[in-house]
Amino acid sequence: MTAKLIENERTAMSQHISRQPDGPGKRIGKKGEISGIGKVAPGGAQLFRERLPQIQAEAGYWETRIGTVHDFRVTLIDNDTRILFTIVFDGDFKPYIADILREASPWLDQIFLGVWDGFKGTQDRKSVEELLGFAFECDFFFVSNPDVTARDVAKMRRLSGAVSELLDAAT
Incomplete structure (x- = not known):
């Protein structure tokens, strides 16, 4: 049974949702999503918590490389x-996976x-494929600014900083 969509002022801003062309996950504009759930290994929770401060501290470095x-x-x-991961990224699934394996x-x-x-x-490689086998598409996915990539955001931040510096120098 398919629910009937009631058209109104709130649905006027509805986003076009598609599926990743080359793997699991939804896609809105240039942004894709993927999530996965797996079993925690014996002692894995403690190991994860011990590593967590370093993982968090290095996130900006690794994610910038990607x-x-x-x-x-x-x-x-x-x-x-169980362990859950969820990611929102730019582009297609397979190139994203290749990027994270190469860079991070x-x-x-x-x-x-x-x-x-x-x-x-x-x-x-087999282990990576098994991990990705736990990946799934979320039922609900929404993104702000679906056509703005992570690189666009970084460029806008640099541009904003440069304009602010220029304006500060002019005053």
Whole structure:
């Protein structure tokens, strides 16, 4: 049974949602989403929490190397028995996965190795494929500014800073 959409002033701003052309996840404009849930390895919750300060401190470095990530979250759920990740990124699924494996493998291993049950590290292609096999498309997905990429945001921040500096110098 398909629910009937009631057209009104609130639906006038509805976003066009499609699916990733090359993998799981929804797509709105230039932004895609993916989430996954896996089992936590024995001792994995404690290991994750021990690593967490370093993981968090290095996030800006690794995500800047990738350059296409808007949001990335990882959390332990269900009384530390499962691990959830969710990501909003620019572009298609397969190029994004290639980017994170090329640019951030050490960081991904720090996050998931020994924590996600069965994950043997980013150098083990089969293990990566198994991890991605737990990925799924969310039922609901919304993004602000669907056609603004992470690189566009970085460029706008630099431009804004330069204009502010110019205006400060002029006063």
